[in-house]
Amino acid sequence: MTRVTGDWINSPAAQAVCRAIAQAGHQVFFVGGCVRNDLLGAPISDLDLSTDARPDQVMQIAEGAGLRAVPTGIEHGTVTVVADGEGLEVTTYRKDVETDGRRAVVAFSDNLEDDAHRRDFTMNALYAAPDGHIVDPLGGGLDDLNARRVRFIDDAGDRIREDYLRTLRLFRFHAWYGDPEKGIDEDGLAGVAANLAGLESLSHERVGTEMVKLLAAPNPAASIAAMVHTGVLGLVLPASDATNLPILIHLEEDRTPDPIRRLAALGGVDVAERLRLSKRDQKRLDVIRRGMASVTPAAELAYRHGADVATDVALLRAAQMGVSPETGAWVEIEKGAKATFPVRAADLSSKFTGPALGAELRRLETLWIASGFELKREDLLT
Known part of the structure; x- marks a missing residue:
């Protein structure tokens, strides 16, 4: 029998919450990312639990066990239970009553299968008992996970129409967990193609979050290519072009995947607005694209904007040309990033004032940069 064995499931906090709910006579299972990632050997961040206990019962059980309960999403069945300083989301089994492509009206259920049926992919409908044993209520989820096959539960079109964001999640999950040699599930792609119009109903924030997560995958090139083929990328990022992305990913070598760098490779119009990028990411994307x-x-880009931006631009320029970055590029970038202009306004104030002072500083800085940051203060002033 398959089971999860990570330290997370035996942590005092996780076991305390499970024990409290089970001792009250209710079912309780770990579900979703923590189970999936444990079986894949991937990092685990959040712990989510499912139970047949209703939210008010979870609150009472937690408080009766000396744990803190926070009604973070109680109208949707979710209570965050804090044990040993760690918060675990506990959600009551649910089934969808009505959906509009963005949000769902749900009803609580006593049936684990109902809860599994409302999830998106079979690999996300795997549950683990507190002792680690895996429960696959729909059957096939474990096989799909082992085969690295991202497959919608039941009918792909129905799942997408329940929440159109699942179109983007299909490509994101394939980039992170799918087998690149086998491609994306054909039924899933057919469901996407039949429901493209639904993407227009999504908020820019939700689209942006998914795109950033997708582009942060080690190699999202195959997923992006499928998005181009189905017309999804053109709807999400009009005027974008994915031609250079595989080249960029190859040139990145062992560098940490960077979604903003990869967004710059894709191009497009109104990218920051369409993805609701943070001001920080928006500014960085703008600087990279100008570079x-x-x-x-x-080297000058590194001096003005830092080594990271200069490195991004060097990689992107090389990807555009289909070549490796110039020999010595990284040495020059490091040199520019460390350089400090040696002349100050006070050095010129006896000869220049106002706009003339600024113009002279800029002229000297240009000479200094052109010298490879070699000219000394005395050379520049004389």
């Missing part, structure tokens, strides 16, 4: 469009040397 790509310029002929400013990488």
